[in-house]
Amino acid sequence: MSYGYTGKILRINLSERNFSVEKPDDKFYRKYFGGSCMGAYFILKELNPLADPFSSDNLLIFSTSPITGIDCSGTAMHNVITKSPLTGLIAESTTPGYFGPMIKRAGFDAIIIKGKATEPVYLLIENSNIKILKANDLWGKTTSHAYGSLRKKHGKEGSIAVIGPAGENLVRYASIVNDNLFISSRCGTGAVMGSKNLKAIFVKGNNDIAIFDDKSLKKISAHFKKNFLDNPLNKAQYGPAGNAGYLKKMSDEGMLSAKNFHFTHFKYSSDIDGFSLIKNQKTDNINCFNCLGGCKKNVPGFKNKGLNTSFGLIELESLSSSVYNLLIKEPEAALKIWELICEYGLDGTSLGITLGFAIECFDNGLITKQDTGGINLKWGDCDSVIELICLIANKKGIGEILSQGTRIASENIKGSKEFAMHVKGLEIPSHDPRTKQMLGLGYAVSPIGPYYTVVEHDTDFDFKADQLFMDKVAPLTIYERLEAESLSDQKVRMFYFLQPAFSMMDALCGCIFAFSPVRFFDFSYLVSIVDAATGWESSLFELFKLGEKRIGMYKLFAQKVGIDSEDDVLPERFFRPIENGPKKGIRINKKEFTDARDLYYKIAGFNKDGSLSNAKLLELDLMEFVK
Numbered sequence: 001m002s003y004g005y006t007g008k009i010l011r012i013n014l015s016e017r018n019f020s021v022e023k024p025d026d027k028f029y030r031k032y033f034g035g036s037c038m039g040a041y042f043i044l045k046e047l048n049p050l051a052d053p054f055s056s057d058n059l060l061i062f063s064t065s066p067i068t069g070i071d072c073s074g075t076a077m078h079n080v081i082t083k084s085p086l087t088g089l090i091a092e093s094t095t096p097g098y099f100g101p102m103i104k105r106a107g108f109d110a111i112i113i114k115g116k117a118t119e120p121v122y123l124l125i126e127n128s129n130i131k132i133l134k135a136n137d138l139w140g141k142t143t144s145h146a147y148g149s150l151r152k153k154h155g156k157e158g159s160i161a162v163i164g165p166a167g168e169n170l171v172r173y174a175s176i177v178n179d180n181l182f183i184s185s186r187c188g189t190g191a192v193m194g195s196k197n198l199k200a201i202f203v204k205g206n207n208d209i210a211i212f213d214d215k216s217l218k219k220i221s222a223h224f225k226k227n228f229l230d231n232p233l234n235k236a237q238y239g240p241a242g243n244a245g246y247l248k249k250m251s252d253e254g255m256l257s258a259k260n261f262h263f264t265h266f267k268y269s270s271d272i273d274g275f276s277l278i279k280n281q282k283t284d285n286i287n288c289f290n291c292l293g294g295c296k297k298n299v300p301g302f303k304n305k306g307l308n309t310s311f312g313l314i315e316l317e318s319l320s321s322s323v324y325n326l327l328i329k330e331p332e333a334a335l336k337i338w339e340l341i342c343e344y345g346l347d348g349t350s351l352g353i354t355l356g357f358a359i360e361c362f363d364n365g366l367i368t369k370q371d372t373g374g375i376n377l378k379w380g381d382c383d384s385v386i387e388l389i390c391l392i393a394n395k396k397g398i399g400e401i402l403s404q405g406t407r408i409a410s411e412n413i414k415g416s417k418e419f420a421m422h423v424k425g426l427e428i429p430s431h432d433p434r435t436k437q438m439l440g441l442g443y444a445v446s447p448i449g450p451y452y453t454v455v456e457h458d459t460d461f462d463f464k465a466d467q468l469f470m471d472k473v474a475p476l477t478i479y480e481r482l483e484a485e486s487l488s489d490q491k492v493r494m495f496y497f498l499q500p501a502f503s504m505m506d507a508l509c510g511c512i513f514a515f516s517p518v519r520f521f522d523f524s525y526l527v528s529i530v531d532a533a534t535g536w537e538s539s540l541f542e543l544f545k546l547g548e549k550r551i552g553m554y555k556l557f558a559q560k561v562g563i564d565s566e567d568d569v570l571p572e573r574f575f576r577p578i579e580n581g582p583k584k585g586i587r588i589n590k591k592e593f594t595d596a597r598d599l600y601y602k603i604a605g606f607n608k609d610g611s612l613s614n615a616k617l618l619e620l621d622l623m624e625f626v627k
Helices: 026-032 035-046 099-105 143-154 186-195 214-230 232-238 242-252 274-278 300-305 316-322 331-344 348-363 382-394 406-412 437-445 467-476 489-507 523-534 540-560 590-604 614-619
Strands: 009-013 018-022 060-063 078-083 090-095 110-114 121-126 129-134 159-162 176-178 182-184 198-204 284-286 296-298
Touching: 009 129, 026 035, 035 060, 035 078, 035 090, 035 110, 035 489, 035 540, 060 099, 060 186, 078 099, 078 186, 090 176, 090 182, 090 186, 090 540, 099 159, 099 198, 143 159, 143 198, 143 331, 176 186, 182 186, 214 232, 214 523, 232 242, 242 274, 242 296, 242 316, 274 331, 300 331, 316 331, 316 348, 331 348, 331 382, 348 382, 348 406, 437 489, 437 590, 467 489, 467 523, 489 540, 489 590, 523 540, 540 614
Parallel strands: 009 110, 121 198
Antiparallel strands: 009 018, 060 078, 060 110, 078 090, 121 129, 159 176, 159 198, 176 182, 284 296
């Protein structure tokens, strides 16, 4: 008997309107675990690396891991894997909520979707009963409208993943919205779903997930329930404003992009901080499946403002990129922007950085009022930003070019490339890499583009950090605190060990707010949870290597599309000083950055051009993907 996984993968071909069930052997599950490595396996095996992301050949994969959906906090995640229309690389969007656990309860470890429907459709998956149904009446509707219609038609049980108009219109940074609350945001997964004429997936399941050692798992879960608020980061996020409550503190410390990374402090940050947005209103915690973390917040009082409250309170990444970065100071505008992000189905990070690019182009005369249809783009002008978001989602006017993301837009707007803040086509998160230079190295060398979760942030291990965090990374042989604004050899060593540690969280579909090196569950608990779920008697070494394997699989695909060290770079802006605020004058030294990147290649066992050596491929057991 298998524990932790179902042993079945559901394949759906929309072109042929059929489905099949694949049953990999136990060795496959032990080798790839599930999650992102499972998704990468099928991409590497079945997809031509040069295929158009919007072609019917592209795979759209919803994958879980052996710990997804078990009775333990931090295990509600699933991964969405495809070829990204933004980067041309493998896309990964790790998503919390209920959708992943429901896939498992329906009896599957993954859903692999190929082909393209001839008309708008949605999938209804009720355990082994699979239907492809017409969605013409839902096409063109916002996410909450489509969600509500499907709930009314099929009942309150189960979980729904849906795209909005942005996904239908193939906006390259469109997202997938799950149950009106949880967003598969990055890399344009929603656009790939739209390219397949797939409006939604409704999954219902009532199967139990087989667990090897339920007694041990219950003990671990009880320990989390009793003690997780002892962790300062978990406690802060559990508070009434969630992670949006970090905004003012991070601004005061000069950590977040303002004005398209010209500076890192905004004097009105207190007006749009999470605590200001809720204005002492009561908030309710929204938990993921079997999780007590309470990271998301519902604010019932927002109904009085005429807002759709079903999406919960805006979170830090969208708030910092699509509001703070644009110098918007009106709380009501922040809430409206969040509503539009969710209703249209957009990635708040890529959207905000693209909007910053557009405003800077306008400032410099590269975009005019004639181009914008009369819209006067200005920093801090919430009305023009809201108007622009609507144009982007519907690909109208200037929104057509901005819907392509900053890389493609900058290739079409002459003289604008220096304003395009992306790596490999994916917009950079708002955490400024000049103030966290290990994170900056991570942005550059990530084989899928820059994520704020590519590595734990430098500030958690600098001289102001809590000793608890240093204790938690000691098993990785990290013992010394290092300045956040440095790229020393020791910082590169720290990065080398922390990168796979974070990577294994995504490979396992583990939530970084429960499992990351500085959150409540330390590495020993992670191993114990995997063992309790599967009975595999795993080890930190095996899980660490799983994290390396994920990086290697993504890197191998990137190599196949022509990515090398010349692409492992940062925009030139980060080699220039921050212009004002508490971090004024801080920059990344370009030579130090290049030296750090090259040293990382050496430590990791890569070739000089950043590619995987045959020895590394052999070490990671990836030779089967080399032709």
